[in-house]
Amino acid sequence: MPVKAPAREQIPFRRSLARLAPEARRIIPRLVAGLGVGLSASVLAVLVPQVFRAIIDTLLRAGATPSAVVSAAVVVLIMGVLEALLTFLRRIFVLDPATNVEASLRVTLYRHLQLLPVSFHDRWGSGQLLSRAMTDLNMLRRWLAFGAIYLVISITTVIVGIAMLFTISWQLALIFLAAAVPISIYSFRFRRQFVAASRRSQDQAGDLATAVEESVHGIRVLKAFGRSREALENFTLQAEELRATEVTKARHLAVFSMVVTLLPELALGTGLMVGLWLAATNQITVGALAAFFATAAAVANPVEMSGALVGMALTAKTAIDRHYEVRDEPVSIADPKEPRRLARPRGALAFRSVRFAYEPSRSRSAERKDDGARPVLRDIDLELVPGETMALVGLTGSGKSTLLQLVPRLYEVSGGSVEIDGVDVRSLALSDLRRIVSVAFEDTTLFSTSVRDNVLLGASTREGPEAEALLQEALDVAQAHFAYSLPEGVDTRIGEEGLSLSGGQRQRIALARAIAAKPAVLVLDDPLSALDVATEERVEARLRQVLAETTTLIVAHRPSTVALADRVALLRDGVIDDVGTHSELLARNSHYRYVIASLDTAPRDLDSELEAGDLDDLEEAR
Known part of the structure; x- marks a missing residue:
């Protein structure tokens, strides 16, 4: 049974991201466009409170007219529609290129797996490779299309929003900013804990996929020897380990989300009391106070989402590392630089x-x-x-x-x-x-396709009368005439790994395949x-x-x-x-x-x- 994927050293986030740069370079214009419209939508959201400030201050002045309210409402409506349009364009810009990167990485990984020597596949569980090719790249695509863009937008929104808070009231802005200090300190601890849990979770998911595949392929043996219960118990233990790791991840994320939500809310509560005193002493206007809290609310939303976004980024970072662990494996058996040719091989x-x-084996201890x-x-x-x-x-x-x-x-x-x-x-x-x-x-290993395709897998020609003659000869030599009595003859699909056939039938199909070449x-x-x-x-x-x-x-x-x-x-x-x-x-x-x-x-x-x-x-x- 293949060993579990070897553990690797922790790689800095910047280095992991740099590995992805060659694959993502061609979609950078689309990503930048998506980021641009996303930032524009975010800035509009932060500017809306300034309109509220103008409305309130205008209405509180002597001689204010209702037309000012109508004008402000029209401005807010236009800004809202524009924000929605920009959000729509952001998705349009980034979704298609992100899926292209995912597909390209998946094909490149599969191509590399085909080139790697058998010794590599002896060491790695198939579930580990499957999780890297499917689950990890799916996570990476979602991060490119949403997580990475929205993380930059959130950071920019917070920076712009805090700058605007300082223009309204530096006293209140300092109170709000004070909450960022403990959040920043806790972020370092959260990152370390979450990266470790995320890597463990993704590796355990790969091991679990390997266990499922082995159990499905060996179902006849398990049933024949009455070991289904033991297989279930072992699988349950692995599934429980994965569940426990996922709970640990969720717990770390929940605590971080609580911190980044609670501290800004406490800062806002404190700011409210101070702000009322400032308004009462005419140090700020009522409109400015309303604009401050509207802006703070706009800033608080991305702050509260930062936990999920950071967690998504760290999971994507782990996916990149796991992907390139396989891509970095050397192709030790390759074509020579100047290959020789045998025009008419005799077979000596x-x-x-x-x-x-x-x-x-990399999993063995040093001794x-x-x-x-x-x-x-x-x-x-x-x-x-x-x-x-x-x-x-x-x-x-x-x-x-x-x-x-x-x-x-x-x-x-x-x-x-x-x-x-x-x-x-x-x-x-x-x-x-x-x-x-x-x-x-x-x-023998057969593929989930027809008998014809399996036999002609290595043949020089796979279609036409010549291929048909080759197929008949190979089946005749291998004494595999049973293929013609299958429900659809030689075009019958034989199921995954040919398990619908007996062992002797599979051997004869495999021998016919070798002969047809x-x-x-x-x-x-x-x-x-x-x-x-x-x-x-x-x-x-x-x-x-x-x-x-x-x-x-x-x-x-x-x-x-x-x-x-x-x-x-x-x-x-x-x-x-x-x-x-x-x-x-x-x-x-x-x-x-x-x-x-x-x-x-x-x-x-x-x-x-x-x-x-x-x-x-x-x-x-x-």
Whole structure:
């Protein structure tokens, strides 16, 4: 199971925002326009109290006429309509570009995930990647379209409003401003607490998504072994951890909102008493007093919203950090600067002093860090001539599957080289290499599309008569004729990961996919384990006919597969112990005889057994 996403050091907000600048640069004009009209609307809101001041002072003068009230009302109405129009334009300006940035970041992240090596995906849970691609970027879009713009508008409104308060009465303005001191002090504490809780929450959400995905994919196993209750309990614990973190976030935000709401209100209450005394002593006019509190109310609203806005900004900052954690992962397996080409690959495959060790897991403690660097393969020297079929056998954990994955560069050799036709595979473009080499794994992965699309996934052509002929041939070689009896034939959608099919059916579709690619080198990781011996023999016979010039390296877990190979390589503790024909190795190698004796003699299609629901027979099979 993939480990949880590694924890990272805290990054300053300014640095996180700078990472987003290249993506947001092209929408800056629209954002600036949205900010401009938003600021204009905010300034209008602050100016309205000044109209009230003029109305009140005018009416209190001797000889005031009703026409002054009408004129002021018209001015206020015009200002209100203009403010509403500017607010509408702000949304129009920023919504579309914000969604474009979200889409661009999502596509870029997906592209990077496709380029990252398999070792990266071994370390990361799929739910963590899913939450970064969906939830985090959705939050980032909402912050760009609303939070960031409104935060700047709120700050500007407060600054302009306080400046206007000072023009009305510096005594009252000082009282109101005094509330900002404890708010500023508490803001530093709030930021530290909220950032930590926000990061923990988003990581826990990713882990929870991973748990859901694993449970859905493994639902048959959970049901078959009666472990649904345990899975629910574990999920409940994770969900409770996330709930507790969300409550902690809400508590921090609630306390901060209380502080930024209560202190200005207390300042206004104090200011009211002082203001009445100032008005009574004729130090300010009644209109000025009314304008002061109307302006203070306009300023208090963005102050009260500052908690939510700051929280949204900090959550967006965490989303940016999580996004670029993945984007910063190096693409360690990439095309060479000057790739070589094999015009007509013959399929000669050679391993020259190959060594390989998995990368140390980042989740391990420092004292165990060197455990991941122990070599899995050591000094592998092996050659396959074009058109040869070689079986690779060995006990579990000897490194068979790992060796196969070095051929298409799913993993990179730690030392030595893998060569095709005398050319190091690292000298070939990945697209060319993976056209030359085709792979089928024991643990088959199919996509939620039609049988046709799955089989022709790696084919050079996917439409037209040539593709149809290729499809029929591949299904015939893999003995996957059952595809034609599905409800819609080869156009039947097979469901997520092909779970609507049995294990043996999935293996045959996966084998057909590898065959349809017409490779020069075919790498098979025991893809026939769920087939009966007779079907396996037919598949092997057809493979020899159709792919007579294809070099095949196959991990074998059954004697019947071994016997059909031209030669056999015995892998023992990460080294090649012996190479020869099946008969030769039986005669001279005692470890080979032990390995052969330990191999399965019959297939087991667990999926079919579980689909039938015959758990009693399954218990007997154990």
